Amino acid sequence: MNNDLIYLDHAAATPMDGRVFAAMEPYFSHDFYNPSSPYAPAVEARRRYEEAKHSLAKNIGAKADEIVITAGATESINLAFSAVTGHVVTANIEHHAVLSAAAGHDNTIVSADQHGLVPADVIKVAIRPETELVSVALANNELGTIQPIREIAQVIKHERQTRLISGNQTPIYFHTDASQGIGQIDCNVARLGVDMLTINAGKIYGPKQVGLLWAASHVKLVPQIVGGGQERGLRSGTENVAGTVGFAKALDLASEHRKYESDRLQKLRDKLQADLIAAFPEAVVSGHPKHRLAGHLHISFPKIDAERMVFSLEARGVLVATGSACAANKGTRSHVLMAIGLSDELADGSLRLTLGHLSTDENTLKASQIIIEEIKREFDRTSR
Amino acid sequence: MNNDLIYLDHAAATPMDGRVFAAMEPYFSHDFYNPSSPYAPAVEARRRYEEAKHSLAKNIGAKADEIVITAGATESINLAFSAVTGHVVTANIEHHAVLSAAAGHDNTIVSADQHGLVPADVIKVAIRPETELVSVALANNELGTIQPIREIAQVIKHERQTRLISGNQTPIYFHTDASQGIGQIDCNVARLGVDMLTINAGKIYGPKQVGLLWAASHVKLVPQIVGGGQERGLRSGTENVAGTVGFAKALDLASEHRKYESDRLQKLRDKLQADLIAAFPEAVVSGHPKHRLAGHLHISFPKIDAERMVFSLEARGVLVATGSACAANKGTRSHVLMAIGLSDELADGSLRLTLGHLSTDENTLKASQIIIEEIKREFDRTSR
Numbered sequence: 001m002n003n004d005l006i007y008l009d010h011a012a013a014t015p016m017d018g019r020v021f022a023a024m025e026p027y028f029s030h031d032f033y034n035p036s037s038p039y040a041p042a043v044e045a046r047r048r049y050e051e052a053k054h055s056l057a058k059n060i061g062a063k064a065d066e067i068v069i070t071a072g073a074t075e076s077i078n079l080a081f082s083a084v085t086g087h088v089v090t091a092n093i094e095h096h097a098v099l100s101a102a103a104g105h106d107n108t109i110v111s112a113d114q115h116g117l118v119p120a121d122v123i124k125v126a127i128r129p130e131t132e133l134v135s136v137a138l139a140n141n142e143l144g145t146i147q148p149i150r151e152i153a154q155v156i157k158h159e160r161q162t163r164l165i166s167g168n169q170t171p172i173y174f175h176t177d178a179s180q181g182i183g184q185i186d187c188n189v190a191r192l193g194v195d196m197l198t199i200n201a202g203k204i205y206g207p208k209q210v211g212l213l214w215a216a217s218h219v220k221l222v223p224q225i226v227g228g229g230q231e232r233g234l235r236s237g238t239e240n241v242a243g244t245v246g247f248a249k250a251l252d253l254a255s256e257h258r259k260y261e262s263d264r265l266q267k268l269r270d271k272l273q274a275d276l277i278a279a280f281p282e283a284v285v286s287g288h289p290k291h292r293l294a295g296h297l298h299i300s301f302p303k304i305d306a307e308r309m310v311f312s313l314e315a316r317g318v319l320v321a322t323g324s325a326c327a328a329n330k331g332t333r334s335h336v337l338m339a340i341g342l343s344d345e346l347a348d349g350s351l352r353l354t355l356g357h358l359s360t361d362e363n364t365l366k367a368s369q370i371i372i373e374e375i376k377r378e379f380d381r382t383s384r
Numbered sequence: 385m386n387n388d389l390i391y392l393d394h395a396a397a398t399p400m401d402g403r404v405f406a407a408m409e410p411y412f413s414h415d416f417y418n419p420s421s422p423y424a425p426a427v428e429a430r431r432r433y434e435e436a437k438h439s440l441a442k443n444i445g446a447k448a449d450e451i452v453i454t455a456g457a458t459e460s461i462n463l464a465f466s467a468v469t470g471h472v473v474t475a476n477i478e479h480h481a482v483l484s485a486a487a488g489h490d491n492t493i494v495s496a497d498q499h500g501l502v503p504a505d506v507i508k509v510a511i512r513p514e515t516e517l518v519s520v521a522l523a524n525n526e527l528g529t530i531q532p533i534r535e536i537a538q539v540i541k542h543e544r545q546t547r548l549i550s551g552n553q554t555p556i557y558f559h560t561d562a563s564q565g566i567g568q569i570d571c572n573v574a575r576l577g578v579d580m581l582t583i584n585a586g587k588i589y590g591p592k593q594v595g596l597l598w599a600a601s602h603v604k605l606v607p608q609i610v611g612g613g614q615e616r617g618l619r620s621g622t623e624n625v626a627g628t629v630g631f632a633k634a635l636d637l638a639s640e641h642r643k644y645e646s647d648r649l650q651k652l653r654d655k656l657q658a659d660l661i662a663a664f665p666e667a668v669v670s671g672h673p674k675h676r677l678a679g680h681l682h683i684s685f686p687k688i689d690a691e692r693m694v695f696s697l698e699a700r701g702v703l704v705a706t707g708s709a710c711a712a713n714k715g716t717r718s719h720v721l722m723a724i725g726l727s728d729e730l731a732d733g734s735l736r737l738t739l740g741h742l743s744t745d746e747n748t749l750k751a752s753q754i755i756i757e758e759i760k761r762e763f764d765r766t767s768r
Contacts, residue, residue: 005425012426013418013622021412028405028591034397037705038691039698041389042396071455071593074611074621097611097620104610202622207412209455209593209624224608226488227458227481236481237458238397238586240593307422314423321421 006318006367010295010356011141011180016246017205017357023249024207027242035239036228049241052248059251060197060214061188068213068221068231069244073179073200075224076213077101077135079235080175080196082222083215084132091118091136092339093143098135098177099335105133115288116143116340120151127159127172134174138192139181142336142352143287144296146185149176153193173219179203179211183254183356184262184294195219199251201243205357206250210243265295265355268364272353273297279372284346286337295355300342304349304378312374318367321352390747390754392704394679394740395525395564400630401589401741407633408591411626419623420612433625436632443635444581444598445572452597452605452615453628457563457584459608460597461485461519463619464559464580466606467599468516475502475520476723477527482519482561483719489517499672500527500724504535511543511556518558522576523565526720526736527671528680530569533560537577557603563587563595567638567740568646568678579603583635585627589741590634594627649679649739652748656737657681663756668730670721679739684726688733688762696762700754705736 033042035049053064070076074097081088081101088105090098093112102109108126112118118136127134134156139146156174163170175196178187183204189197196219200211215221227236276299277283286298301309306322313320322334337347351371355364417426419433437448454460458481465472465485472489474482477496486493492510496502502520511518518540523530540558547554559580562571567588573581580603584595599605611620660683661667670682685693690706697704706718721731735755739748 002425009418009421009423012421013416015414015416016412018413028400029402030399032397032399034393037393037396037703038694039393039703041386041703071459071624072621075455075609077611078609095611096613100610100620207626208622209627225459225462226484227461227479229480236484237456238592240455242591243593310422319421319423319425 004317006363006370007358008318008320008353008355008367010358011144011203011352011354012321013208014203014205014356015358016207017250017253019253020206020246020249024242024246027245031241035241036230045241049239049244052241052244055248056212056244056251057214059187059255060199061190062214065232066214066217068215068234069240069247070211070213070235071209072202072211073097073177073198076198076200076211077175077177079213079221079224080135080198080215081105081133082224083173083196083219086132086170087128087130088133088135089123089126089131090134093118093140093145093336094135094137095141095177098137102135112145112339114340115291116140116145116286116336117288117291118147118152120148120155123152124155124159127155129163129168130170131159131172132170134172136176137180138176138178138185138187139293139296140287140336141180142334143298143340144180144293144354145288146181146291146293147176148291149192149194157193171218181293182251184258184265186258189214189216201247201250204250204254207243207246210240210247212247261357262294265359268355268359268361269295269297272355272364272368273299275368276371280375284342286340286342286350295359297353297355298350299353300346300350301375302345302349303382304375306349306351309349309351309374309378312378313371316370316374318370320371321354322350388701390702390751391742392702392737392739392751394742395528395587395736395738396705397592398587398589398740399742400591401634401637403637404590404630404633408626408630411629415625419625420614429625433623433628436628439632440596440628440635441598443571443639444583445574446598449616450598450601452599452618453624453631454595454597454619455593456586456595457481457561457582460582460584460595461559461561463597463605463608464519464582464599465489465517466608467557467580467603470516470554471512471514472517472519473507473510473515474518477502477524477529477720478519478521479525479561482521486519496529496723498724499675500524500529500670500720501672501675502531502536504532504539507536508539508543511539513547513552514554515543515556516554518556520560521564522560522562522569522571523677523680524671524720525564526718527682527724528564528677528738529672530565530675530677531560532675533576533578541577555602565677566635568642568649570642573598573600585631585634588634588638591627591630594624594631596631645741646678649743652739652743652745653679653681656739656748656752657683659752660755664759668726670724670726670734679743681737681739682734683737684730684734685759686729686733687766688759690733690735693733693735693758693762696758697755700758702751702754704755705738706734
């Protein structure tokens, strides 16, 4: 991007890290072989592909043969839902991919609280004897709220024990989409207590359209894309060696710098939030006050037209979002903001500011000043 | 790849063209935006994405809004089959992706002839009043045989007229996987007479895991991957701007150089074939003698173990295939060779030599000499 732009939309897309690009580059024109070919250079491409999968698996505390490489998080989520045919439980603040996949099943959509949190006891109440899948994202992509995944996992563990005792043989799985959280939160699958986990590379400075589904060995996935039998028959198609190697590098970097980066972003975000609230005490910060992604700030200004604001800020070189990029182009109010009961006025005045690698002390402070100036200008204009 | 290697496996994978890489490169780290974001740099990424789709569409004589970008040919084929629920017709020499997708339907698998050709009248006989889809690849990936797509299209057109007259309202679609042919054959969808067409970038010196499905506007596709509603709701997931721009560049280059390149490869292939047959008159060339991809040579040597041969040739720097890379690693005989009735002995002595951009007069001649030497050595060894 141009150096005179300040990017505050890391939740929508991230620039590829130079080290990721360097890792991928050999596999485009030089080591381009089909990993299923028999000669040594192709066997080497296969080896690098498998090594990348091992590295991805290791970073989430899993085994390589429990991972399916997909074309991004959406395909991974759809594949997770393919594991079941019966009743599913998810929440009204989930990503469209989860809600759309759930719509293909008998489902219960539970309500998040006003912070966008999905309490474990709400999930507990929604689970029926025939429920086969619970899917709750690790962190919400609009609000940044981090969900109590371990507590929900306990609920599901308890449900399994109950079924065991009562002789109910219906399996129940717990899936989490960790795409939005993996850069800032430890995603060890055993510690989270999930059965399936979705992540993608495009949100962690890796290539777009590369993701994975991890599924514990007891989960029976049903392939959506059949053919040559790649990925243990679970997802056919010639393997994306470059993309997978890049994904592995991106996750390595994310894991390595997670603590440092999330501390750094939290300080920047807290300062930005404090400055904006000091300037506009009537502004409302959404998302959980404590359990929230470090770089995430969702803030609503009463009587402000956020869509106009995006363009005013862009004219000053600051790129922000009104909400999820996936919904942003549709001219409809965010289902997440409706779900947490934000008033229409506040919803329409909402900005999502998400910090990341491109954020520095200097450019975040500058952005803060520009946002304050532009919001003031808009207040003056509308109150005239 | 190393310059001292001679690559004769272009049907398995192709090295990315430097011009394709140059077209993609800006979209990794610089113009990395989510095309659904509202600010100008993201709108520009969207514009480039749509422009790439227009360019892809134009190259096959279609409209951009009839195209769905997928993660490669296999997903595209699966999506094509999702358009129907009823009876499908395909042939016993088709790619595993087509055969696997067909296996999910009531199906008739017709037999190709000894050249791997699927005659239109064989398709005609297999079509029932309730048939909804016929899928025949433009060119076979193992033999290179080019199918009579236009004649089959006429059969389907005739079937439609018959149904119209008889009041049978079941729609019937014709799908072709042109992945293996598009680099060498004009793929104008109107001239081919198909309703759906699959191509991918990885076979035409573009990025892997990028493909498309073209479907005429009267075809009702059913999405396999649901979520944010990208690709007109037919295939959700954040768009792969870099990959799609690269795909468009690759297809542009393929279209531009198609005539020149296919003439060039045909001369090289014919010379290679003539040299090998002159040295081994008992060798058998499979695939149609006339209707065959220009760079394709499938040749079988009686009493030769082709798998050993692949490694002997590799030791001399020549990379060849025994068959399709997709089946090659499975230790089973190619279903294509069984389908055309090749004896087990010949099937086990089969090499697939596929020429392409990396082939020159010089290295093809050198490869020819090395193949002759190594086959002779193997004959000597086994007849001792």
